[in-house]
Amino acid sequence: xxxxxxxxxxxxxxxxxxxIIPKKLSQVELARRIKVPIQRINTLINGKRDMTPExxxxxxxxxxxxxxxxxxxxxxxxxAIVQQRMALN
Numbered sequence: 001x002x003x004x005x006x007x008x009x010x011x012x013x014x015x016x017x018x019x020i021i022p023k024k025l026s027q028v029e030l031a032r033r034i035k036v037p038i039q040r041i042n043t044l045i046n047g048k049r050d051m052t053p054e055x056x057x058x059x060x061x062x063x064x065x066x067x068x069x070x071x072x073x074x075x076x077x078x079x080a081i082v083q084q085r086m087a088l089n
């Protein structure tokens with residue numbers, strides 16, 4: 001059962017826990033290989049940046065997933081945040 005009042009996991013946490021760590025990649029190595037600044041990967045992993053369509057495409061190409069996988073993680077989180085905020089009003 002999925003907890004009702006907990007926010008869905010941030011895409012950056014999925015990136016770190018399910019892709020970077022198991023593949024023994026560093027953030028620097030990933031950034032270099034997908035040709036983005038290290039700050040983009042670091043802020044995404046730390047939850048300070050949301051998943052963008054461009055980053056979703058780059059990650060999907062590198063990890064052999066789909067852009068929709070990454071964007072759906074972000075969308076689910078965004079919707080949950082808005083629903084929580086609206087419930088308080």
